[in-house]
Amino acid sequence: MFGIVRPCTHRLGERFKAEWMAHLCGLCLALRGDHGQFARIVTNYDGLLVSVLTEAQSGTAPDARRTAGPCPLRGMRTASVAQGEGARLAAAVSLVLASAKVRDHVADRDGLLARAPIALAARKVARGWDRAGARTGASLGFDTAVLVDAVDRQAGIETLAGPGTSVLVVTEPTETATAAAFAHTAQLAGRPGNAPALAEAGRYFGRLAHLLDAVEDQGADAVAGAWNPLTATGTPLAEARRLCDDALHGIRLALREVEFTDAGLAHRLLVHELRTSVDRAFGTSSCGHTATASAGQGGNPYAGGPHAVENPYGQAPYGANPYGGNPYAPNAPQAPGGPGMPPPMGPGGGGGGGLPPQRPRRGLLAGCAVAIGLFCTCQMCCTEYEGPWSRERREPLCDGEDCCDGCDCCSNCGCDDCCCCPCDGC
Structure with a gap:
């Protein structure tokens, strides 16, 4: 196109x-x-x-x-x-x-x-x-x-x-x-x-x-x-x-x-x-957020960029987060247990449940057959698809190729409060 x-x-x-x-x-x-x-x-x-x-x-x-x-x-x-x-x-x-x-x-x-x-x-x-x-x-x-x-x-x-x-x-x-x-x-x-x-x-x-x-x-x-x-x-x-x-x-x-x-x-x-x-x-960019600011800071006004302002609290008013940002992120280190702490969730813990079992990977030939089918029907380029071998959900190869490095600040066209909107009060 x-x-x-x-x-x-x-x-x-x-x-x-x-x-x-x-x-x-x-x-x-x-x-x-x-x-x-x-x-x-x-x-x-x-x-x-x-x-x-x-x-x-x-x-x-x-x-x-x-x-x-x-x-x-x-x-x-x-x-x-x-x-x-x-x-x-x-x-x-x-x-x-x-x-x-x-x-x-x-x-x-x-x-x-x-x-x-x-x-x-x-x-x-x-x-x-x-x-x-x-x-x-x-x-x-x-x-x-x-x-x-x-x-x-x-x-x-x-x-x-x-x-x-x-x-x-x-x-x-x-x-x-x-x-x-x-x-x-x-x-x-x-x-x-x-x-x-x-x-x-x-x-x-x-x-x-x-x-x-x-x-x-x-x-x-x-x-x-x-x-x-x-x-x-x-x-x-x-x-x-x-x-x-x-x-x-x-x-x-x-x-x-x-x-x-x-x-x-x-x-x-x-x-x-x-x-x-x-x-x-x-070769320029219209978005005021960097990839780090958008993805990691959630629109933090103190993050870097042309619209950033100085953090009035300095670097970290309460000390550095020992868990590297979001302690609830999927791969974040867990807080150590202590008196009154609930037992860990999942198998062997008091919370029961746990992650659902992963589907087994496809073999070499079966994965190749699925990959050919995905490619010939354009699903690999134009829609979410299941990895031919891993079975994991993947983003389309062509979707978002022009994305502004993860910035979604204007995804709803909020012209009144969007720092990267070029509308001048529209």
Whole structure:
């Protein structure tokens, strides 16, 4: 999957994670329903923002969700997924976005696309996606010609751009395309008054998408000799970061002008997670907590970090904890017994019970068979799974790859008291 808004599910929290997955799966199934199985490969994280914005304005209607069947990417579980016009518009936009990305790779002669027969086939697929997106868009009252026109103009603009050209001239077609897509969600939601503000948010989002893609690809493009907007226009990274920060601020201001029914997920993605995407691209961090402070201190305001304050009690007002932090942690040393102390729990102690017996490990061949099954159904990457040999519960390999080092201070979007919230009082 591609896209710049790639949220860590650990940061989203249970509510927003469920909603985000509903829109992601809804986009995937809308692509399959309207355009066939092969179209599902264009499912992307940015396209689902169209579905999120539509629902945020109209609210979750009773028929806005349906139960989807088991899917390997969900660990063969059923799920409640989004459906309706928002998901279908997201599918149309995703097809056109994917078409543009394929054409860009063909123009850059990336990898196998440097071979003429493969490039020809890729162009044919891209044209098919353009037509499919246009059909779906027309059924929703959205003319995808503005998206296709932006894609077509991009090549000519890049040809003319050179040192001294503003990089915003290069990002203009992407800004125009995303502005149109964001604005149309207001029509689908029955709130036409939101269209100007959403168009503004979409324009800034398109700018961010283009700039962040250029930042992330600049090194590889230099090695491959491919065209890069920052290199071609001579835009330094400091200026690119300034433009990105300005776009973040613009999105935040534009969203304040939009009338939402439930802005929770839209705000989480377009304010918090988008800030994280910018920091990730530029190799910085948006979170004020370190891994130690978050995991070990539970949000301790006296822990290290830019928001830390001096501990008025010094290092340890009552002496060091002889049990290394939490005496109730699973592996913490136990306090020695003494007069009046109850006997230890577990086998041989007065408390009875004890830990449940562990399941026996699988053998080599059985574990290999299970590992192959987990890998082929994507459970190892996308959902919690049982270790093939150890039988222990494990986190998915891809889940949380973009996590902010264990910081969950904004998991519930508590803007009033969250020290790493970038909202400025939202």
